[in-house]
Each structure stands twice: as structure tokens, then as C-alpha cells.
Amino acid sequence: MQALLKNDVFDGNDGCQYRVVKTSSPNTGWVINLSRAHSWPVERDFGVLRSHSRVATQSTACAKLPDFAFYSEKARNRANAAYEVIKPLILNADGSENDDILDERKRNRLVLARADELDISKTTIYGYLHKWWSQGQSKYVLIPGSARNGQNQTSGTSGRGRMPGDGRYSVFQMGAEDIKRAKEFLEKRYIKKEHASLKGVHIDLIAKHYSFRDGNGDLVKRPEGEHPSIHQLRHVLKTLFTPEDVKRGKKGDKNFDRENKPMTGSSLEEAVAPGHIYELDATIFDTFLVAEANRHHIIGKPTLYLIYDRKTRLIVGFYLGLENASWTGAMLAILSLAEDKRALCEKYGHPYDPAHWPADGVFPAKFLGDRGEMASRNSDRICDGMEATISNTQSLLPITKGVVEAGFHAAHCAIKDMAPGYEPPMEAVKRRAKKYHLDAALTLEECTSLILGQIIKHNTTAMENYPLSPAQVLAGWNAIPTQLWKQELELNGCAGANYTYDYLHLQLLPRTTDDPKSKKAKVTQQGIEFENCIYKSVDDDPTVRQWMVNAGMGKSPEVHCSYDLRLVDNIIVHDSKGRTFPCTLAKDSGRFSGYSFAEVEYIIVKERRAKKLLEDKTNQAEMSRRQRAQAITTRAIAATKQAATSAARSARKADTAAERDAEKSRLRRLQTSMPPTNSESKRVGNVIALHSSDHVEGCAHQQPKIPVEDAAERPRSTIDDLLRRKAQEKTNELTHL
Structure with missing residues (x-):
């Protein structure tokens, strides 16, 4: 039970309310009964008085x-x-x-x-x-x-109010019930509705509570002076509700916090050192791009990811791509932390200087996102592999990660004057606006080069309004991100850690897990089956081969795999011992090479749908086949019964060999033919004359001879080449074994 202190108010078991005047011990003290008019302090046992009642500290008069x-x-x-x-x-x-x-x-x-x-x-x-x-x-x-007097009194008109100049009516005096009605109407019909007007609410209030129905059943409002005026309703609104209550109710909490909430504090308060907090976010870059293969084709706007170090405002990573905002884009942006900066600058035509990239390879202690990519299941890879923390801000509240949000604005401002195809955000929804997409001329690589130039410029130039402390100013510090990183590193150290690109890549790739909702990888006799594709080991690893053998015997091991959502060509398989095995598409799934997993899933769905649409036609064909087959079998059974003799049924197999030879001889006479001579071929064209059985009866087993000259001139077909390659592959496999 909570201990009582001086001035605490609590409810006693006798139904009375008490205030503690003084405590003599933890369980006893002097109390005064507030429920009785002329009571004085008495010494009582607290446990006997209140039992399990809760202390009502908010009822203290001084607190209100x-x-x-x-x-x-x-x-x-x-x-x-x-x-x-x-x-x-x-x-x-x-x-x-x-x-x-x-x-x-x-x-x-x-x-x-x-x-x-x-x-x-x-x-x-x-x-x-x-x-x-x-x-x-x-x-x-x-x-x-x-x-x-009047400070805690319920507001009302109390005889106040301007009298009408012509004296037509007296001012309506609002009582407690009138104020209650007005408050309910204001809460439900004015404050909680964005476009509601006070005049409309006033009319509704009169229609609901200050009107009557005449003999015709029509609703008639009471005359002036018998209902609150709109000025009185406005007075109730101003008295009982603050401007924040009204604005927050109409716009919603999130919109109010984003646009009207007071800005207090600083983003530097939480960051203690470089590498402590990285802010990550994505935005649609407002520039239309064209295809590299054909600049005449417009491919839309790219997605830009930026990663800022909160302490020094240094841009430590970025990614510009055609993917929508997703874990794939966030993963590539995070991978850029450890990307080879020299190769990056050379690829996009910028001079390389190590001083421009002081945070190369530094992974932070904490990532700050906005309940998007960093709230997905795949982001757990950051916590598991790099032991970093992921924090997500409130949705629709960009001010909580204002550093990276300001970075997007700076990136747009840096290229909007020179980038063809740039579309100002305010023009995107404007009617009959200029068609900016028709001016598109930049490819993705060229736009990336512009962004990279802006990043280098930002990292190496002084920032405006950066709050340097007096000690930093006196020490000669400049608000240049690269210099701030170096100087803060010497002063406070770094809160991050270094990781290689390969390690980051492996850790950040999405991976199948034991979660029932996660994608699954399965070992089969044909290979590793994952997402409608079959994979085989790149190096024909004996372990993977043994898995496939065991799968054929019904002993499939449990495996997981890492994969890149953008391409199905390769995966990395993990076993229970922590070993990894790179795998590539098997020949059975080679038709999907170059596609993404989403595209493969779409193709499979389309394929199944097409088969479903043809199912009726297939069933009809099967039904027709069965009818024809039934007719044939029926005639055969009838003819067999007609040919039956009085001999036993078992005697039907007595002369099987002789009858088989006779049937073969009959078929040879019917099926065998000889090729025509050259003169006959020229005379009759491509028609091959059939010879009578008398001329070929003794040589039906011989194959017709083709002249050597004709055989040499016969062109080789594709099927011949395929058969020759298959035979050579079999020979090579036998030699290898």
C-alpha cells in the first residue's frame, strides 16, 4: 500500500474523505475529515481508515x-x-x-x-x-x-451581453444545462469536423434544443432571446476550449504536431559522438529520367536515400535507384557506407580525396528511421549482425529526423536550376501545369553523378546555423561536416564500428527464417527449391550433392538462404552449422534468369491462370478422347467375342509366338516401301511409288541405300547438332567419373 504524506487526500472505509495533516509514523498520523463541515484534526491509524483505497493526490486544492x-x-x-x-x-x-x-x-x-x-x-x-x-x-x-471569486466558476452569461439597440428582446441567460449542450455540440460537430462552421453548428444547436413543431409538424425555432446567440456560442468556445484544442481536433494530432507543434530542443541533445546516430530516409527525387539504352524513353522519377550522421551533419551514405521505397533500397544505401569510395568517384567522374569521406566503413550504434523500411522484418539483420539499434520515429512527423529531411531539400535545391526534367513539387498537382517530363534528358547514372557532387560539396563546405558551442568557436572550429567529424572524433571518440563491404552485404541480404510467415527453402532431389526456382551449387559442392541424395531418400535437411530481391540468378544457402554455399539457377529454372523474385512470382501466377482458362478446353478434349476410345474398345470386345471358339480361354495363349511372327510379317508387307529411282523422282516429283509385296517380300528387313553423293549434300539439321552435343556430354561425364 502506498505510504501517505503530508497534505495527501484519501478516501476512508467509512465513506468520508480525509486529508493528512501530519504523519507520526508510516502507519499513523493526524488527519482531518473533509466530508464534515466542522471537523478538527484527530490522530488515527491509516491502515484502519483507508484499507486498500488509493491516494487521490489530484484532489489537493493547491494543485489546481x-x-x-x-x-x-x-x-x-x-x-x-x-x-x-x-x-x-x-x-x-x-x-x-x-x-x-x-x-x-x-x-x-x-x-x-x-x-x-x-x-x-x-x-x-x-x-x-x-x-x-x-x-x-x-x-x-x-x-x-x-x-x-470567478476563477473556478462555471462560465455563463450571468446577465452580461450587449442588449439589442431596438430593444426587441432580452439577452438569453445561459445556465449550466445550456452550456453543457453548447459544449457537446462544439466537441462533436465543430472541433472534430475539419470543415464545420460555427454558424452551422449554431443552427443545429437551435434545431435540436431550442425549437418546437407547429400544428403542421414543421420545425420552428424559438424567437430571439429564448435561445443562445452565436456570440454566446462563440464565448463558450473561447472559454472552454483553447485554440490548440480547436486546431488539433480539426487537423488531427499527427498533422498538428507536424505543422503547429512548438519546436523545442535540438537534435544534438541525444547524439553524443560521431557514429552514434545515423538518420536514414527516402524520398521521390523530383526529376524525370530517361533510359540508358534509348534516351527517347522516359522511365519516371527515381528514389533517393540519404544517410546523415546526426552529430556532425556528415552525409555518410546514399543510393539513387528505380526501386520504390523498400528494404532493398535501404539495404543498398546502408551498403554504401562501406563501398569503395575511390571506385565510386571514378565511376561517376569526380576527383577522389580520402578527406571527403572520413566516415568510410563506419557503421553506427543506432539507426533512426520513420516506421517504413526500418520497421520491416528484414531490418532485424542490422540488429543481429552488427549489434546496432533501430529506432523509428512517429509516423507523419518529419521534424523528429529533421537532419535528413533538410538534406533532401538541399539536394533538390542544388540541381533544380540545371537538371532538365525537374518538376517542382507544387507543380505536380497543378492543373494545366507545364509538362516537365517532356524535358527529361538525364539517365540514372548522370543523375547519380549530380547527387554525388552535391554530397561532396556539402561535406566539405561550412553549414549555416549549425550550433557551435562557445568553446568550439573559441577553439577555431568551423561548421564543416568533415572537420566536425575529425575534431569530434579526437574529442569524444566514435560510437560506431567498422565492417567490410562483403560482410555487410551478406548480413543485410534478406534471409529465410523459422517464422511461419517467412519464405522457405527446401532441398529436393533436383536441387535447392526456393520461390518457384531450382538452384544448384556453384562449385558442385559435395555437401549440397549429399543433401540432394538424402532428399531422394526422404531425409531432406533444414536449410535457410539469403537472397537479393532484385535478381533470382543466385542465392546463398546456410546450413545449421553456420556454413554458406553459393548457389545458382539450375537448367530447369534457367528460363527465369535475369528476372526479379516479384517478376517470377507474377509469371508463375500468369502461367497458372492461363492453364486455368484452358482447363475447360482440356477437359472437353479428354472427354472426346475417352468417348472415341470407348467406341474402339467396345467394337474390339464385340469382335473378339464373335471370333471366340469353343476352346478354353487359357488356350488363347497356346500359339502366341507363331501368331506374333505372322502378325509381324503382315505388318511388314503393309508398311514397307522402296525409294524411287532418279528418273522416276524427276518424273513424278516428290511422290514415292509404293511397290507391290511381290517385289519386296524377301528383303523387307533391308534398309534402302542412299548414294554417297546425296548423303554428303544433305544439310545437317539442328536436331543432329543437339544429339551430337548430348552424346559428347555423356562421354565427358563418363571420362570424368
């Missing part, structure tokens, strides 16, 4: 009322005079509390002595003491009641 200093000088002087009257009674000479005044047997004697000393009435002193103990033992409670 304004500060003592805000009252008039006259009111404060009267409160000080009242305090001086009771001060010798409640305090000893050394400043400690006087317990005798709490004892009712000694209280009357002390009060009478003080009344005689000051020549005032003892009733006045008792009144001061009762206020002191019951209302919170503060000078404020001794202020005369007239000084506090």
Missing part, C-alpha cells in the same frame, strides 16, 4: 489553483497577515511543527492566549486554523474568498 504570486497585493497582504496570526500556534520557535495545537485538549488554551495577545476574536483564529489544515497548509488557502 494558481500561484500565490498571481493575486493582487492586497489579497496577498491579507493572507500574510492571517498567516502571522497562526504562525506561533503551528510552529515552535525553532521552526519545527507544534504538536500541541493538534491536541483538542490543549488547542483551546493556546487559541485563547493568542486571541488575548492580539486582541482579536478566537473565532477568527479558529477559522484560519481550519482553512490551514483542511485546504492544504499553504499561504494560498488564507487568501480571502472574494479574491478567488
Whole structure:
């Protein structure tokens, strides 16, 4: 049970409310009953009084009322005079509390002595003491009641208001019920609705509560003076609601916080050193691009990722690509932290200087995102592999990561004057605006080069409005990100860690997990099956080969794999022992080479849908085949029955060999033919004459001879080449084994 302190208010078991005047021990003390008008302090056991009731600390009068200093000088002087009257009674000479005044047997004697000393009435002193103990033992409670009149009073018209000039009606006096109705209407129909007007709410209020129906059933409002005016409704709005309440209710909390919330504090307060917090975010870069292969084709706007070090404002990583904002883009931006900066600058035509990249390879202690890519399941790879922390700000509140948001603005401003195809954001939704996309001329690589130039310029030039401390200014520091990183590193150290590009790449790739919702990899006899594709080991690893053998015997091992969402050609398989095996597409899945996983899934869905659409036609063909087959079998059974003899059924196999030879001889006579001579071929064209059985009966097993000259001139077909390659591959495999 919570311990009670002086001035705490609590509910007793007897239904009364008590205030603690003084504590004698953790379980006992002096209390005064607030539920009875003329009660005085008594010493009671707290446990007996309150049992398991909760302390109502918010009911303390001093916690609700304004500060003592805000009252008039006259009111404060009267409160000080009242305090001086009771001060010798409640305090000893050394400043400690006087317990005798709490004892009712000694209280009357002390009060009478003080009344005689000051020549005032003892009733006045008792009144001061009762206020002191019951209302919170503060000078404020001794202020005369007239000084506090109206401060906590329910607002109403109370006879106020401008009378009409022509005296047509009296001012309507709003009571507590009228104010309650007006407040409910304002809350539900004005504050919570963005486009509601006060005039409309006033009309609705009158129609609901200040109208009647006439004999025809029509709704008629009461005359002026019998309902609140719009000015009175506006007075209730201003009295009971603050401008923030109205604006927040109409716009919503998130929009209000983004646009109207007071800006306090600084982003530098949380960052303690370089590499501590990296802010990461993505935006649509407002420039239309063209295809590299054919500049006539427009490919739309790219997505720009930026990574800023919060402490020094240094841009430590970036990525510009055609992917939508997703984990793939965020992964590539994070990979740029450890990317070879020399190769990067050479690729995009910028001079390389190591001083421009002081944070090369430094991974932060904390990533700050905005509930987008950094809130996905794949972002767990950062926490598991690099032991970093991921923090996400409130959605729709860009001010919480203002460093990177300002970086986007700077990047747009740097190229908007020179980049063809740049579309100002305000023009994107403007009617009949200029068609900026028709001016597009930059490829993705050229636009990346422009962004890289802006990053180098930002990192090496002084920033405006960066809050250097007086000590830094006196030490000669400049607000240049590269210099700030170096100097802060020497002063406070670095909170980040170094990782290689290959390690980062492997750790950041999406990976299958044991999560039921995660994608699965499965070992089969044909290879590693993953996302409708079959993979085989790049080096024909014996371990993977043995997995496939075991899978054929029903003993498939459990494996996971890392994959790149952009390309299905390769994956990396992980076993339970932590080993990795690079795998590539098998020949069975070679048709998907060059596609992304999303594209493969789309192709499979389209393929299945096409088969589904042809299912009726296939079923119809199968039904027709079965009908024809049934007719054939029916005729065969009938003919067999007709040819039956009186011999036993088992005797049908007695002469099988002889009958088989006779059937073969009959078929040879029907199927065998000889090629025509050259003269006959020229005479009849491509028609081959059939010879009678008398001429070929003895040589039906011989193959017709083709002249050597004709055989040499016959062109080789594609099927011949394919068969020759297959035979050579079989020979090579036997030789290898």
C-alpha cells in the first residue's frame, strides 16, 4: 500500500474523505475529515481508515489553483497577515511543527492566549486554523474568498451581453444545462469536423434544443432571446476550449504536431559522438529520367536515400535507384557506407580525396528511421549482425529526423536550376501545369553523378546555423561536416564500428527464417527449391550433392538462404552449422534468369491462370478422347467375342509366338516401301511409288541405300547438332567419373 504524506487526500472505509495533516509514523498520523463541515484534526491509524483505497493526490486544492504570486497585493497582504496570526500556534520557535495545537485538549488554551495577545476574536483564529489544515497548509488557502471569486466558476452569461439597440428582446441567460449542450455540440460537430462552421453548428444547436413543431409538424425555432446567440456560442468556445484544442481536433494530432507543434530542443541533445546516430530516409527525387539504352524513353522519377550522421551533419551514405521505397533500397544505401569510395568517384567522374569521406566503413550504434523500411522484418539483420539499434520515429512527423529531411531539400535545391526534367513539387498537382517530363534528358547514372557532387560539396563546405558551442568557436572550429567529424572524433571518440563491404552485404541480404510467415527453402532431389526456382551449387559442392541424395531418400535437411530481391540468378544457402554455399539457377529454372523474385512470382501466377482458362478446353478434349476410345474398345470386345471358339480361354495363349511372327510379317508387307529411282523422282516429283509385296517380300528387313553423293549434300539439321552435343556430354561425364 502506498505510504501517505503530508497534505495527501484519501478516501476512508467509512465513506468520508480525509486529508493528512501530519504523519507520526508510516502507519499513523493526524488527519482531518473533509466530508464534515466542522471537523478538527484527530490522530488515527491509516491502515484502519483507508484499507486498500488509493491516494487521490489530484484532489489537493493547491494543485489546481494558481500561484500565490498571481493575486493582487492586497489579497496577498491579507493572507500574510492571517498567516502571522497562526504562525506561533503551528510552529515552535525553532521552526519545527507544534504538536500541541493538534491536541483538542490543549488547542483551546493556546487559541485563547493568542486571541488575548492580539486582541482579536478566537473565532477568527479558529477559522484560519481550519482553512490551514483542511485546504492544504499553504499561504494560498488564507487568501480571502472574494479574491478567488470567478476563477473556478462555471462560465455563463450571468446577465452580461450587449442588449439589442431596438430593444426587441432580452439577452438569453445561459445556465449550466445550456452550456453543457453548447459544449457537446462544439466537441462533436465543430472541433472534430475539419470543415464545420460555427454558424452551422449554431443552427443545429437551435434545431435540436431550442425549437418546437407547429400544428403542421414543421420545425420552428424559438424567437430571439429564448435561445443562445452565436456570440454566446462563440464565448463558450473561447472559454472552454483553447485554440490548440480547436486546431488539433480539426487537423488531427499527427498533422498538428507536424505543422503547429512548438519546436523545442535540438537534435544534438541525444547524439553524443560521431557514429552514434545515423538518420536514414527516402524520398521521390523530383526529376524525370530517361533510359540508358534509348534516351527517347522516359522511365519516371527515381528514389533517393540519404544517410546523415546526426552529430556532425556528415552525409555518410546514399543510393539513387528505380526501386520504390523498400528494404532493398535501404539495404543498398546502408551498403554504401562501406563501398569503395575511390571506385565510386571514378565511376561517376569526380576527383577522389580520402578527406571527403572520413566516415568510410563506419557503421553506427543506432539507426533512426520513420516506421517504413526500418520497421520491416528484414531490418532485424542490422540488429543481429552488427549489434546496432533501430529506432523509428512517429509516423507523419518529419521534424523528429529533421537532419535528413533538410538534406533532401538541399539536394533538390542544388540541381533544380540545371537538371532538365525537374518538376517542382507544387507543380505536380497543378492543373494545366507545364509538362516537365517532356524535358527529361538525364539517365540514372548522370543523375547519380549530380547527387554525388552535391554530397561532396556539402561535406566539405561550412553549414549555416549549425550550433557551435562557445568553446568550439573559441577553439577555431568551423561548421564543416568533415572537420566536425575529425575534431569530434579526437574529442569524444566514435560510437560506431567498422565492417567490410562483403560482410555487410551478406548480413543485410534478406534471409529465410523459422517464422511461419517467412519464405522457405527446401532441398529436393533436383536441387535447392526456393520461390518457384531450382538452384544448384556453384562449385558442385559435395555437401549440397549429399543433401540432394538424402532428399531422394526422404531425409531432406533444414536449410535457410539469403537472397537479393532484385535478381533470382543466385542465392546463398546456410546450413545449421553456420556454413554458406553459393548457389545458382539450375537448367530447369534457367528460363527465369535475369528476372526479379516479384517478376517470377507474377509469371508463375500468369502461367497458372492461363492453364486455368484452358482447363475447360482440356477437359472437353479428354472427354472426346475417352468417348472415341470407348467406341474402339467396345467394337474390339464385340469382335473378339464373335471370333471366340469353343476352346478354353487359357488356350488363347497356346500359339502366341507363331501368331506374333505372322502378325509381324503382315505388318511388314503393309508398311514397307522402296525409294524411287532418279528418273522416276524427276518424273513424278516428290511422290514415292509404293511397290507391290511381290517385289519386296524377301528383303523387307533391308534398309534402302542412299548414294554417297546425296548423303554428303544433305544439310545437317539442328536436331543432329543437339544429339551430337548430348552424346559428347555423356562421354565427358563418363571420362570424368
